[in-house]
Amino acid sequence: MASVEIVQVYIEDHHKRCAKALQLIAALADTGSPEHKERFCPNGEGDGIANGWRVAEAMREIANDVIGFMDKQ
Numbered sequence: 001m002a003s004v005e006i007v008q009v010y011i012e013d014h015h016k017r018c019a020k021a022l023q024l025i026a027a028l029a030d031t032g033s034p035e036h037k038e039r040f041c042p043n044g045e046g047d048g049i050a051n052g053w054r055v056a057e058a059m060r061e062i063a064n065d066v067i068g069f070m071d072k073q
Contacts, residue, residue, distance in 0.1 A: 021066040025059045 002010075027035035039058060040050035 017066050021062050025062055028055055028058050028062075 024035060027033040028039060030036055036050070036055075040054060
């Protein structure tokens with residue numbers, strides 16, 4: 001059985017991963033953010049604003065990476 005300390009470390013680590021993922025998701029949705037421009041317009045082409053489906057897919061990938069991590073433990 002896991003000790004309270006081990007469980008707390010796991011919870012804190014998971015919280016940090018989720019918070020970081022949410023920050024990245026929010027940045028991808030912000031067309032003026034460096035993260036959005038780097039992901040969707042890395043060479044400066046176009047107006048730097050991606051189609052909504054591309055942004056949604058990137059957000060989904062990030063969320064699945066964090067949630068999927070839980071399934072592997």
